[in-house]
Amino acid sequence: MKRRISILAVLITLTLVMEVNGLQFSAAGRVGGSTGVVSQNIKTNIDSVINGEVTINGANVMPAMRIIGATQLFKETHGTADGTKSASVSVEVVNAPEGLTYSSQVLPGEGTVPAQTSLSAEQWLAVPKADSIKCTATASSGALKTSVGLEETKGSLAGDFVTLSGYDGKAVASASSISASQTAISGSANSIKIYGDGTNCKINSQLTGISGGKATFSNLNSQSSATQVTQKEHVSGKFTSKITAGSKSLTRTSNYGTDYDLDMKASGSSVSGILGYYVSPANTIQGAVNAAKSGDWINIAAGTYKENIKVDKSLVLNGLSAASNTIIDGQQKGSVLTIGSDKPNIDANLAGLTIKNGKAQSGGGIQNYGRLTTTDCIISGNLATLQGGGIYNEGTLNLNSGTSITNNVADNNAFAGGGGIYSYFGTVNINSGASITNNKATHITTDNLNGQFVGGFAGGIYSDHSTVTMNGGTVSGNTASFCTGGIYNDEGSILTINDGVISGNSAIRGGGIFSFGSGGGVVNTDKNTVIINGGLITGNTASLQGAGVFVDMNDKILITGGTISNNVATQDGGGVFIDSGSLLTMTGGTITGNFATAIDSAGGGLYLYQGRAVLGPGVSISNNKAVSGGGVYNDASKLTLTGVSIIGNTATWGAGILNDHGTTTLNSGTSISGNTATWGGGIYNIDGGKVINNGGTVTGNTPNDIVQA
Secondary structure, eight states, X not given: OOOOOOOOTTOSEEEEEEEETTEEEEEEEEEETTEEEEEEEEEOSSOOEEEOOOOOTTSOBOOEEEEESOEEEEEEEEEEEOSSEEEEEEEEEEEETTOEEEEEEEESOSEEOSOOSEEEEEEEEEEEEESEEEEEEEEEETTEEEEEEXXXXXXXXXXXXXXXXXXXEEEEEESSOEEEEEEEEEEEESEEEEEEEOSSEXXXXXXXXXXXXXXXXXXXXXXXXXXXXXXXXXXXXXXXEEEEXXXXXXXXXXXXXXXXXXXXXXXXXXXXXXXXXXXXXXXXXXXXXXXXXXXXXXXXXXXXXXXXXXXXXXXXXXXXXXXXXXXXXXXXXXXSEEESSSOOSOEEEEESXXXXXXXXXXXXSEEESSEEEEESOEEESOEEEEEOSSEEESSEEEEOTTOEEESOEEXXXXXXXXXXXXXXXXXXXXXXXXXXXXXXXXXXXXXXTTEEXXXXXXXXXXXXXXXXXXEEEEEESOEESSBOSSEEEESSOEEEEEEXXXXXXXXXXXXXXXXXXXXXXXXXXXXXXXXXXXXXXXXXXXXXXXXXXXXXXXXXXEEOSOEEESOEESSBOSSEEEOTTOEEEESSOEEESOEEOSTXXXXXXXXXXXXXXXXXXXXXXXXXXXXXXSSEEEESOEEEESSOEEESOEEEEOSSEEEEBOEEEEETTOEEESOEEEEOSSEEEETTOEEEEEXXXXXXXXXXXXXXX
16 A cells, blocks of 8 residues: 655645554644655554655655554655755665654755755664665765665575664765765664765675574764765674775675674775774684784683784784783793784784783793883783893883783893883883883892802883883882892983882882993993983882982983982982983982981982082972981082072981082082081081082081081
8 A cells, every 4th residue: 555645835734644454644744935844653553565755845854754563665765956966865674564763854855956055865764673674875966976875684584584773874965075874773684785885986895694693783884975985883793895996995804703893994096994803712812813904903802811922913902891801811831922023013002901921031921023002901920031021122112001010020030130121122101001010120049159149130121222201100119139120221221201100119229210331431332311301209219329210330311300209228329329420410300308328328319429410400409318418429520500409408427418529519599508417517528529619508507518527
């Protein structure tokens, strides 16, 4: 049975009710000027064939209908054209036993209208059950044409059907552009076709079910224009997606597992198709890695995966649950992950994963030779018998928010280094929210010649011919049995601290930072550089020297900001220790509250040994404590102060500064005051130590300001 209803623009309102064999149709219209609204409500209790057509000349059309009951065939087409442009949408549903919901809007009006700047047609559809569904949206302007479409067909088995929810298809045409789009919440069928056509580009994705089951899609987003077609959705089943643009083409197919994210694009003369694979403990991550192409995603469900994985293509490995729930366990059979060992020019991203229980000579958790970025990952409980308990890096390593490198160990070798990270000719960027905590580098052995030998370098990070930049995050609670609990800077490396916290690390030398030059020669080819622009270095300990920072043998350190506070060295340099031939340039920042504790300790804030230091203006050295040189111990060095405040330090000898064979130059703006000692509250000179005063002030110190011993 068919009914055709035409409502002319000359009518002001119209209500029509007609009942034939259980079909009830009502229409209400309002017109005036160039606008109008039409709604349709159709109810049927028997199988019907329904063709609905509504026309209001020169008016906007917005039909809406809900069909309740069995519908053998539902077809709707709505379009508008002005002679040079057109936009239309259409739908066909075959055998919907539970009815459907449909609405549409065409602007500025249905049919042929006077010339318009822009035309559009849009439709919305939901079908709980049917034999087949077909939807299209098409736009054209002159020679340009574009369309998107969706077709679903049931299988041949009894009880098969198709579904579609939340479908929205739209076409828009103007003199300069055309576009068509479709979105849907979900759909299912034995066979599904999703396509988009541009003037010179096309995407055609065919989906089928597996083992008699249905293929499904969700979160469909398909866009088409004259020059570009894109398609994104999550699918389950088998698929083939073919992409063409000009002479270029690409085909992506299902080749591992049953679930995928499709991200397809044809643009101009380029094509790309990225797949998101899904892995569960029933299969393997390595299997998905092998099946994937560069640029794809591997989505990993919660569970424990006992694998040692090798990645030599640009991929994202993405945990779908919290990192604590998605674990890759290396079973102590080697590195858990090896990135870019054969192809270092790759980009790998890890998110939401735990990397644990790896054991290797280098990189117990991860070996990285490519460009690796980690976010919300835990690298924990891994062992290196030489270098890099957590990560061994020869590429670029970016540690983003939520990354935790913790409780890893470098051990079992006299030169064991980098409990958390060992970087060799690499780059490490530590960003806000990342943490390197509670890692260890340790080795103690006994031989017949030397007795006990203590090794172990850098509980946190060992930088070897590398660049390490700290833009935030924390390096804390790491330990080394020899040098630096926090960060070890070696062999021409550059360490830059822009922000973040280095705290609670411990070692014999250099609790927080240790920069080691080769020393000895006139030319040091292995000079390192430390740059501190901000951040906080606090609460670190050293059983000998340099609890906060230790700079050794012909290295350079530049401090422009930040705070070095509350670090404790047993022997010398509670805050900073500058060793032979090294240069400290400090133009900002604070050294405060540091402590050297032994009965012959020196340099609570700063210890200079046969080096140079140029400080100021705006530098503050305050409230530090040692037996000799509470603020600064100048041992055979050259110290220049300009606009520096040295205040509130305490010592037995030389609370502000102790010059031992050293020369201190006080330039304008420098103030040494409020320091307290037994001898030499302000400055204490011994063994030829001297002060050159070019305008500084030394006043208000207890018991005196300057003592020449």
